[in-house]
Amino acid sequence: MTKVVIVWFRDDLRLQDHPALYHGFFHAQKNGYQILPIYIYEGGMGEAARWWLHQSLAVLNDAIEGYLHTYQGDPVTIMTDLTTRFDVQKVVWNRRYTPQGHQIDDQVMAFLKNQNITYETYPGTVLIEPDRILKSDGSYYRVFTPFYKSSYLGKDFEPPLPSPFLNTKPSTKLFSTDLSSQNIDVLPSHPWHQKLHNYWIPGEQGAHEQWHTFLKHGLNGYKDGRNVPALPHVSKLSPYLRFGNISPRIVWSSLQNSDAPLADVNHFKSELGWREFSIYLLYHYPDLPNMNFNRSFDHFPWSFNEELYIAWTKGKTGVPIVDAGMRELWETGYMHNRLRMIVGSFLVKNLGIHWMHGRDFFDDCLLDADAANNNAGWQWIAGSGADAAPYFRIFNPLLQSDKFDPHGMYIKKFVPELQNASLNFLMDPYGYIGPAIYPRPIVDLSKSRAAALQAYKTLSSKEN
DNA sequence: TGTCGTTTAGA
DNA sequence: CTAAACGAC
Numbered sequence: 293m294t295k296v297v298i299v300w301f302r303d304d305l306r307l308q309d310h311p312a313l314y315h316g317f318f319h320a321q322k323n324g325y326q327i328l329p330i331y332i333y334e335g336g337m338g339e340a341a342r343w344w345l346h347q348s349l350a351v352l353n354d355a356i357e358g359y360l361h362t363y364q365g366d367p368v369t370i371m372t373d374l375t376t377r378f379d380v381q382k383v384v385w386n387r388r389y390t391p392q393g394h395q396i397d398d399q400v401m402a403f404l405k406n407q408n409i410t411y412e413t414y415p416g417t418v419l420i421e422p423d424r425i426l427k428s429d430g431s432y433y434r435v436f437t438p439f440y441k442s443s444y445l446g447k448d449f450e451p452p453l454p455s456p457f458l459n460t461k462p463s464t465k466l467f468s469t470d471l472s473s474q475n476i477d478v479l480p481s482h483p484w485h486q487k488l489h490n491y492w493i494p495g496e497q498g499a500h501e502q503w504h505t506f507l508k509h510g511l512n513g514y515k516d517g518r519n520v521p522a523l524p525h526v527s528k529l530s531p532y533l534r535f536g537n538i539s540p541r542i543v544w545s546s547l548q549n550s551d552a553p554l555a556d557v558n559h560f561k562s563e564l565g566w567r568e569f570s571i572y573l574l575y576h577y578p579d580l581p582n583m584n585f586n587r588s589f590d591h592f593p594w595s596f597n598e599e600l601y602i603a604w605t606k607g608k609t610g611v612p613i614v615d616a617g618m619r620e621l622w623e624t625g626y627m628h629n630r631l632r633m634i635v636g637s638f639l640v641k642n643l644g645i646h647w648m649h650g651r652d653f654f655d656d657c658l659l660d661a662d663a664a665n666n667n668a669g670w671q672w673i674a675g676s677g678a679d680a681a682p683y684f685r686i687f688n689p690l691l692q693s694d695k696f697d698p699h700g701m702y703i704k705k706f707v708p709e710l711q712n713a714s715l716n717f718l719m720d721p722y723g724y725i726g727p728a729i730y731p732r733p734i735v736d737l738s739k740s741r742a743a744a745l746q747a748y749k750t751l752s753s754k755e756n
Numbered sequence: 757t758g759t760c761g762t763t764t765a766g767a
Numbered sequence: 768c769t770a771a772a773c774g775a776c
Contacts, residue, residue, distance in 0.1 A: 684758085749776090
């Protein structure tokens with residue numbers, strides 16, 4: 293049997309700055325082994341994310357000349373099968389930090405140990421692993437700013453690793469057999485994803501092109517421009533980071549070398565910090581997807597109205613800025629950060645619907661859907677999260693609209709029915725008449741705001 | 757990384 | 768009269 297080193301790709305579908313691949317490669321080279329690169333689809337991904345995964349796998353497979361082995365199912369079962377068909381010398385992967393991922397990796401490690409197969413794991417998807425940052429009393433940070441200050445602000449990290457295939461033809465180092473690879477079926481069945489091709493080029497090269505475009509044209513002015521959804525001051529790197537098409541270390545190091553204004557550079561770094569903070573929170577509070585981080589919210593009187601919820605998902609709430617955000621999601625699989633806050637606040641505070649419903653919808657529709665970021669984000673906007681906005685911090689979508697999309701350019705871009713509507717109507721659909729085909733607002737903003745505040749009040753009085 | 761009603765400085 | 772400043776929620 294061929295002696296192989298298995299490189300297990302997970303949320304790190306790239307060749308550059310991939311520690312497991314890099315070290316696995318040189319271990320194999322030194323000992324005359326072949327490399328067996330594998331990916332295992334473990335399920336549990338939304339429709340949009342699966343499209344991105346499918347594309348990323350295809351790109352990675354091309355980059356290594358078709359030698360990627362893909363499987364579907366339980367990793368222990370698949371590893372068991374692989375060890376019967378290959379002389380596995382070692383298994384390497386980059387660590388992950390979700391509760392499920394962690395548990396599965398423990399099982400795989402126990403299995404390999406039992407088989408006397410060595411394995412090596414590496415940090416590769418975060419700048420700093422979550423167990424490395426604690427407060428002086430040994431507990432974990434619950435607030436972003438001190439978390440970020442303690443370990444990221446003004447810091448530098450190890451330089452990224454190159455692809456091991458820079459001077460080597462992949463096929464001379466990789467092992468392939470037609471028998472070993474399954475065809476996995478991750479592509480969503482309905483054709484929605486087809487238009488995503490108009491907006492995105494998933495994969496490692498796409499990531500670098502996107503990033504360099506942003507460095508050149510978007511970073512200068514980022515700090516303020518990032519809040520204006522009609523402007524190109526967002527990196528749109530989130531799906532690439534989610535699937536590891538690019539590493540946060542590559543991003544951070546090119547920021548170090550950027551000559552953009554320091555305020556912009558530092559602000560972008562802090563956004564990477566938020567990504568790390570979400571991963572960190574989920575690691576230390578594994579119930580983040582199932583439980584309010586602030587447990588006093590457990591008694592909050594949510595109400596679920598299906599009609600209102602569906603109107604929200606479809607972007608037919610009659611509030612232009614909210615609908616524009618939801619339509620952007622349908623159209624592109626992505627939503628601008630400012631809009632995520634606006635539509636989230638609207639669902640939770642104006643419609644009174646539990647944040648978990650919003651979370652589930654985002655999980656299914658966002659290309660960058662990720663347990664850590666999505667749950668941390670929704671808990672933040674609901675007010676139940678870490679470092680959360682106090683519950684009474686309720687966004688007024690009309691003020692947000694006026695402040696961040698003053699000319700209605702973003703609204704018009706994504707809501708075709710409002711192409712010819714007056715600016716007055718876009719900024720105040722309650723006070724002006726809009727096109728007949730566009731719905732009336734489904735909720736009274738000031739009444740629902742007052743109701744939300746009232747509900748929050750009963751909550752805090754129960755606490756006492 | 758909020759909103760709103762009220763106060764206050766200044767044209 | 769307007770805009771900035773402030774504090775309560």
